[in-house]
Amino acid sequence: MPGVERMTITMPSELAEVLRQTVAGGEYASTSEVVREALRDxxxxxxxxxxxxxxxxxxxxxxxxxxxxxxxxEVFAELRARYAAKA
Incomplete structure (x- = not known):
């Protein structure tokens, strides 16, 4: 990947756990992959x-x-008059 920059992020423990479980479940190869997709979305x-x-x-x-x-x-009065004339 050209122009790759390493960053450190901080997140709530619950999100970090979801991230780890997603990778452990095989949906993604790495936590970075999950974060990149989330940022693209x-x-x-x-x-x-x-x-x-x-x-x-x-x-x-x-x-x-x-x-x-x-x-x-004014507009509503005109509409009421039109509908009253048709009735």
Whole structure:
């Protein structure tokens, strides 16, 4: 692995035990492998959250740029009148 850097991490005993059991059970070859996969998953989730936030900000901006809004009560009054006319 090019560019490998050794780090020391601290975690609660319960997580350390789960990590050891996972490796002992044969799911992973080493604790480092488990931690690397967890970090890759975390990075993917973090990137997805950032993209979602950017999309939300863009949608809010588009809404604000689309012109003035209407008071909600005005909209609901119009809808009530339409449905009352159909009934």
């Amino acid at each position: 975390w990075a993917r989730a973090r990137d997805a959250e950032r993209r979602d936030l950017e999309a939300l900000r863009a949608a809010i901006k588009a809404g604000l740029d689309s012109g003035p809004g209407l008071p909600a009560e």
